[in-house]
Each structure stands twice: as structure tokens, then as C-alpha cells.
Amino acid sequence: MTSHLHALSFDANDPAGLAHFWAGLLDRETTEDPYGGIALAPDDDTSLRLRFLPSQEKKTVPNQMHFDLTSTSLDDQRRIVERALELGGRHIDIGQLPEETHVVLADPEGNEFCVIEPGNNFLAGCGPIGALASDGSQEVGYFWSRALGWPLVWDQDEETAIQSPHGGTKITWGGPPLAPKVGKYRLHFDLVPSADSDQQSEVDRLVSLGAAPADIGQGPVDWTVLVDPDGHEFCVLPPR
Numbered sequence: 001m002t003s004h005l006h007a008l009s010f011d012a013n014d015p016a017g018l019a020h021f022w023a024g025l026l027d028r029e030t031t032e033d034p035y036g037g038i039a040l041a042p043d044d045d046t047s048l049r050l051r052f053l054p055s056q057e058k059k060t061v062p063n064q065m066h067f068d069l070t071s072t073s074l075d076d077q078r079r080i081v082e083r084a085l086e087l088g089g090r091h092i093d094i095g096q097l098p099e100e101t102h103v104v105l106a107d108p109e110g111n112e113f114c115v116i117e118p119g120n121n122f123l124a125g126c127g128p129i130g131a132l133a134s135d136g137s138q139e140v141g142y143f144w145s146r147a148l149g150w151p152l153v154w155d156q157d158e159e160t161a162i163q164s165p166h167g168g169t170k171i172t173w174g175g176p177p178l179a180p181k182v183g184k185y186r187l188h189f190d191l192v193p194s195a196d197s198d199q200q201s202e203v204d205r206l207v208s209l210g211a212a213p214a215d216i217g218q219g220p221v222d223w224t225v226l227v228d229p230d231g232h233e234f235c236v237l238p239p240r
Contacts, residue, residue: 001193001194001196001197001201001202001205002147002148002149002194003147003148003149003191003192003193003194003202003206003236004148004191004192004193004194005048005148005189005190005191006035006049006190006191006192006237007033007039007048007049007050007051007189007190008048008049008050008051008065008132008187008188008189008190009037009050009051009052009053009187009188009189009190009235010050010051010052010053010109010111010186010187011053011054011055011057011184011186011187012052012053012054012055012109013054013055013056013058013109014108014109015037015038015052015053015054016038016052017088017108018052018107018108018109018111019038019039019040019050019052020087021087021088021089021107021108022040022050022107023040024083024087025069025080025083025084025087025089026040026128026129027128028040028041028043029041033049033051034240035051035190035223035237035240036053037051037052037053037054038051038052039051039052043127044168045166045168046127046164046166046167046168046169047127047129047168047169048129048132048168048169051190055186057183057184057186059109059110059111059186060182060183061179061182061183062094062112062179063111063112063185063186063187064134064135064136064179064181064185064187064232065132065133065134065135065185065187066111066112066113066114066132066133067113067114067129067131067132067133068102068113068114068116068123068129068130068131068132068133069113069114069115069116069128069129069130070116070120070123070126070127070128070129070130071115071116071117071118072118073118074117074118076118077103077115077116077117077118080115081103081105081115084105084107084115085105087108088107088108089105089106089107089108090105090106091103091104091105092104092105092106092112094112101117102114102115102116102117103115111186111187114133116130122154122170123170125167126163126167126168126169126170127167127168127169129169130169130170131161131169131170131171131172132169132170132171132172133172133174134171134172134173134174135173135174135178135179135230136160136173136174136175136178136230136232137158137173137175137176137178137229137230138155138158138159138160138173138175139210139229139230140160140173140228140229140230140232141155141160141161141162141173142160143209143210143211143228143229144162144171144228145160145162146209147191147206147209147211147228148162148164148191149165150162150163150164150165150171151163151165153170154170154172157175158175158176159172159173159174159175160172160173160175161173178230181231184216184233185232185233188232188233188234188235189234189235190223190234190235190237191206191234191235191236191237192236192237192238192239192240193236193239198239199224199236199237199238199239202236203224203226203236206226206236207226210228210229211226211227211228211229211234212226212227213225213226214226214227214233216233222237222238223235223236223237223238224236
């Protein structure tokens with residue numbers, strides 16, 4: 001049994017506005033999500049669904065995950081950056097060096113992302129969102145590989161990466177040192193059970209792999225909140 005990755009969800013002060021930004025940048029359509037919130041539908045079976053959920057909490061620290069967007073040429077990289085700025089994004093400084101050729105930006109709510117220079121072999125063929133680059137340990141890379149049934153495509157010097165067997169966006173973890181956790185993360189995975197399982201069985205399986213139940217003040221809801229071995233929250237949603 002494995003889980004299906006339904007979506008990457010963003011906590012957003014303005015879900016409609018943030019969805020508009022990412023829809024414009026990724027050239028996707030907004031849609032209603034069966035679990036609520038505003039979503040960007042996947043382009044195909046290798047794309048990540050994005051969900052935008054209302055939150056009153058303001059962003060105060062760097063996210064534990066960010067997108068690495070791909071480009072096909074220097075002109076295309078400039079076009080993506082210009083489009084992001086037109087939609088309300090901005091340049092930010094996270095300590096990148098002047099000689100580095102990727103461009104670091106933030107969306108209108110401060111969520112960091114990078115526009116990668118052309119010719120990056122690791123992201124070749126991964127689509128517009130080449131990677132979801134994450135702060136995380138080698139152990140958590142192994143956990144998510146088993147949880148989703150996605151093979152490891154990188155495992156070196158405590159850095160790991162997984163990718164769907166169908167291709168598409170890679171999920172990467174950079175290894176130690178890990179940034180200290182401060183409050184609830186603003187980005188999280190939403191999983192749904194596979195067709196041969198159910199919600200409770202899937203929760204039990206994930207706990208057996210190293211996840212743990214978590215209380216983030218969710219109250220009586222029909223989804224289950226867990227944390228992975230690094231303490232990153234994620235949700236197991238009921239079948240729809």
C-alpha cells in the first residue's frame with residue numbers, strides 16, 4: 001500500500017490572491033478542490049496539485065520547502081522572473097552569492113522560490129516545477145519514499161530526492177544542519193489513501209513508517225494530522 005499525494009497546500013492570508021499569482025506564473029487554471037480551498041489543477045499526472053487554504057497567521061520565518069522553477073534559456077529565465085514581478089513577486093536576499101546564476105524571489109506572501117538557470121541536468125525533464133526543495137534529513141527522504149512509493153533518485157552525503165515513477169517534480173531534502181522548527185509550517189502535503197486502503201489503515205501504516213500524530217488545534221475534523229520523522233506536518237484526507 002502507498003499514499004497518493006493529493007496536493008501541496010499553502011497556508012495563505014489571501015488564498016484567492018496567492019492562487020492568482022501561481023496560476024499566472026505556472027499558466028494553470030484555478031479550480032475548486034474536493035477537500036475545500038482554492039486549487040490549481042495539475043497539468044498532467046506528473047504535476048503537483050497546489051491548494052491554498054485560509055490562515056490568519058503571518059509568515060515570520062523562511063519556509064521549509066520552496067520551488068525550483070526550470071527555464072529553457074536565459075531569455076526564458078528572464079521572462080519567468082519578469083512575469084513573477086508583474087504578478088506581485090519580489091527579489092529577496094537569502095544569502096545567495098553574486099556568482100550564482102539562479103534567481104531568488106518571493107511570492108506576494110513571502111514564500112520563497114528560485115528560478116533556475118537553463119542547463120541544470122538534475123532538473124532536466126521535470127517540468128516547470130523542477131523540484132520542491134526541502135529542509136530535511138536523510139531519514140525523512142527514506143520515509144517519504146516509502147510513504148508514497150516513489151523511488152529514490154538521489155541519495156548521497158545525506159541529501160536525498162524522490163520522484164514519481166511517472167516523472168515530474170522531484171522532492172529533495174538537503175540534509176543537515178536542519179533549521180530549528182518555529183511554529184506550524186506554512187506548506188504541507190495532503191495525502192489520500194490508495195484505492196486498496198482506507199484512511200485509518202493508511203494512518204496506521206504511516207505511523208509504522210515513522211510518522212506520529214500531531215495536534216495543531218485542528219479540532220473535530222475528518223482528516224488526520226501527522227508529522228514525519230523531522231516534525232513536518234502533513235494531513236491524511238478521507239477518500240472522496
